[in-house]
Amino acid sequence: MDQPLKSPGQNALADAFHAMFELSRTMPAPTLEERLDRLARLRAVVADNEARFEQAISADFGHRCATETAIAETLLVLGEIKHAARHLKKWMAPRRVSTALQFIPAKNRLIPQPLGVVGIIAPWNYPLQLTLAPAVGALAAGNRVMIKPSELVPRFSALLQETISTKFDATEIIVTGVDEDISMAFASLAFDHLMFTGSTRVGRLVAEAAGRNLTPITLELGGKSPAIVDRSADLGQAAERIAYAKLLNAGQTCIAPDYAIVPEASVQDFAERVQAAMRRMFGTDPDNQDYTSIVSERHFQRLEALVADAAAKGATVMQAAKPDDPGWKSKRKFPPTIVVGATPDMMILQEEIFGPLLPIIGYRDAGDPVAYINKRERPLALYWFGKDDAARDAVLSRTISGGVTVNDCLFHFTQINQPMGGIGASGTGAYHGEWGFRTFSKLKPVFYRSPFNRLADLYPPYGTKIARLEKMLRFMS
CATH class of the missing domain: 3.40.605.10 (Aldehyde Dehydrogenase; Chain A, domain 1)
Structure with a gap:
C-alpha cells in the first residue's frame, strides 16, 4: 500500500x-x-x-x-x-x-x-x-x-x-x-x-x-431473477418448485426466483397453488424448525416496507399471517408472501427482494416475458417452465443471464462442471x-523454438530472403 x-x-x-x-x-x-x-x-x-x-x-x-x-x-x-x-x-x-x-x-x-x-x-x-x-x-x-x-x-x-x-x-x-x-x-x-x-x-x-x-x-x-411459466407448463409442478426455491433460506438466496411471469388467465390459479405448496412445505407456524429467520431486524423491516408499498399501490397481498404478529416478529420470521398484481412502479419490482416474497406478473402474448426481462438489468439466474421446446429455445436464445435451470430452480448452481457467474449488473x-x-x-503461454526453425530469416538486413519468406507467409495466411 x-x-x-x-x-x-x-x-x-x-x-x-x-x-x-x-x-x-x-x-x-x-x-x-x-x-x-x-x-x-x-x-x-x-x-x-x-x-x-x-x-x-x-x-x-x-x-x-x-x-x-x-x-x-x-x-x-x-x-x-x-x-x-x-x-x-x-x-x-x-x-x-x-x-x-x-x-x-x-x-x-x-x-x-x-x-x-x-x-x-x-x-x-x-x-x-x-x-x-x-x-x-x-x-x-x-x-x-x-x-x-x-x-x-x-x-x-x-x-x-x-x-x-x-x-x-x-x-x-x-x-x-x-x-x-x-x-x-x-x-x-x-x-x-x-x-x-x-x-x-x-x-x-x-x-x-x-x-x-x-x-x-x-x-x-444478484438482481431480479425471473421465473417464466409458459402456457405449456404443468402449473402445479411449476408452483411447487418455485415455492420451494423462493422459501429456501427464507428467500435469502442470490439465485432465488425474484418474481414469476405467468399467463394472465392463470395468475390467480397459480398464486393459490404457490400458497398451497408453501403451506405444505413450511406450514403456518412460526415455530416450524424448517423455516429460517431473516438475518437482521433491518432486513425484516425492509421486507415489511416492500409489502406495504405494494399494498398501498393496489396489489393483492396473500399471507398466512401478518409480519408484525408477535409469534413471527419475535423470531424474526417473515411469513411467506405472494403479491398478485405487482406493477413496475412498486418497489418490490424495482429492488432485489432477498426474502420470502413472490410477486406474480401476468402476460398475454408469448413474447411479453422476454420483452419485460430485456428492458431490465441482466439477471443472475433465469428459470423457465414448460413442455414446448420451441418456446423454451426462443427464450434461451433471446435472453442473457448468468445461468438457467429449465423446469426447476436453483439447480444449475449445483452443477460442478458448469461455471457459476453473472453478467453485467449481476456479476462478472x-x-x-x-x-x-x-x-x-x-494460463501462461510458452513458445518453444526448434533449432530447425528459420526464424533468423526475419532479421535485418532485409532483402530477397525476406521477400521470399513474406510470400510464403502470405500463402499460409
Whole structure:
C-alpha cells in the first residue's frame, strides 16, 4: 500500500497481506502434494466442525434450518473439495496448444500458474459455502488466500477464524476480523485477484476500490431473477418448485426466483397453488424448525416496507399471517408472501427482494416475458417452465443471464462442471470446479523454438530472403 494504514486493525491487515505477498513471489508454485494437503486440511476444518458451524450460523440468523445448512452449505463445500482433489493433477498439467504451420517443428504450451494472493469478501446469506467454495478454487490453483467474512454473521466469522487458524499457517490462508475499519481497507489491498459476493450496490464500490490497484475481480452479485411459466407448463409442478426455491433460506438466496411471469388467465390459479405448496412445505407456524429467520431486524423491516408499498399501490397481498404478529416478529420470521398484481412502479419490482416474497406478473402474448426481462438489468439466474421446446429455445436464445435451470430452480448452481457467474449488473467472472481453478490461475503461454526453425530469416538486413519468406507467409495466411 502506498498510503500508511491508520488503525491497529488496518496495520495488522496490511502486515498479513505483505507476508503473503512476499512468499507468493519467492515461493510462487506450490507442488501438487502441497495443494492436496491444503485441500485436505480445509476439508478437515469443515468436516470436524460441521455441528459447530451449523449452530453458529443458526445463532447469527436467529434460526437457520439445520437441514438447509447441511444441504446448501456443508455438502456443497465438501463436494467442491473432493472434486478439486480428484482432478487437480490434470488441471495443473501443461496443456498442448497447436503450433502455426510456419513455425513447425516448434511447440506451444499453456502452463497454469498461481496468481499469488487472492482476496475473498464473503456474504452472510450462505456464509460457509460462499466463503469456502471460492477458497477451494484459489487453493487448488496454488494461491494464498485472505478471507473477509460478513459482519452480519459474527459468530460464524469468529468460528471460521478460529478453525482455519488451527489448520493453516497465516501465510497460507487467513480469516480477518469483521470490524468496520478492516472492511473498508480490505478491498484496497493490492491483491492479485479479488472475489466479492454480495449486492450490486456494494459490488460497484468494491470494483472501484480494486480498480485503483488494477486488481482483477470476480463479482458474484444478484438482481431480479425471473421465473417464466409458459402456457405449456404443468402449473402445479411449476408452483411447487418455485415455492420451494423462493422459501429456501427464507428467500435469502442470490439465485432465488425474484418474481414469476405467468399467463394472465392463470395468475390467480397459480398464486393459490404457490400458497398451497408453501403451506405444505413450511406450514403456518412460526415455530416450524424448517423455516429460517431473516438475518437482521433491518432486513425484516425492509421486507415489511416492500409489502406495504405494494399494498398501498393496489396489489393483492396473500399471507398466512401478518409480519408484525408477535409469534413471527419475535423470531424474526417473515411469513411467506405472494403479491398478485405487482406493477413496475412498486418497489418490490424495482429492488432485489432477498426474502420470502413472490410477486406474480401476468402476460398475454408469448413474447411479453422476454420483452419485460430485456428492458431490465441482466439477471443472475433465469428459470423457465414448460413442455414446448420451441418456446423454451426462443427464450434461451433471446435472453442473457448468468445461468438457467429449465423446469426447476436453483439447480444449475449445483452443477460442478458448469461455471457459476453473472453478467453485467449481476456479476462478472465465474467459479466452481475447474472454472474456479481457471479464474484463480494464469494460463501462461510458452513458445518453444526448434533449432530447425528459420526464424533468423526475419532479421535485418532485409532483402530477397525476406521477400521470399513474406510470400510464403502470405500463402499460409
